[in-house]
Amino acid sequence: MKHQQISAILVLNLLLNVVAPAQTLPPASATEDWSVKPPVVMPGERDMPPSDAVVLFGGKQDLGQWVHLDGSAVKWEVNAEGMTIVPKTTDIQTKRKFGNAQVHVEWKTPDPKEDKGMNRGNSGVFLMGLYELQIYESYNYETRIYYNGQAGSVYKQHVPLVNAARKPQAWQTFDIVFTAPVFNADKTLKTPAYMTVLHNNVLILNHVELKGPMVYQGYPKYEYHESKLPLRLQEHGSRVSFRNIWIREF
Incomplete structure (x- = not known):
């Protein structure tokens, strides 16, 4: 009986230690995707836009792509460097609509002596005219404004990961990837908007979910709107300047 038990144990161990046969892998070509060839886009050289970008404000300093919200011609100042907000003229928006x-937006805040109180280099980039990425003079400051209102914040929604602001009167860049919200056939929200932002080449917002369009007071919420709307720049009483603005839809 003892001999039979030992034999049974040996057989069991042999069965447990049998090496499984090697699986046959598919050929390498089975995982190669040849369905859609990516189009060729020439990257910009020396701060030039990519070849497929729509230049909204470039080297010619032409405001022909923009109007005020009421459709009138833009009254902002244009000079050799770019365009500068003229206070009390209202926001401007693109004639074209985007989703x-x-x-890419380059901007700079004015001499701090020009602005008073909390209105320091105050402006914003509104994706689809609704979702605000804040522009503000945020260099080396403490409690001038709440953190979800400083430069690079999604206004009143998301605080930037870091403060990458340059000194006042220095040109700065925003590189934004914006995914528009999607609505169902019954006009309810299907998927929210998302935003990723690099401020002066530093990642400050990483695919953050937007809670709805910007609101100053109260809490944001989504309401149905078109799948494409104009890009908007805010006039908030400060002489913020802009240059080299371009956009690529995807």
């Missing part, structure tokens, strides 16, 4: 997009 999902990569957006």
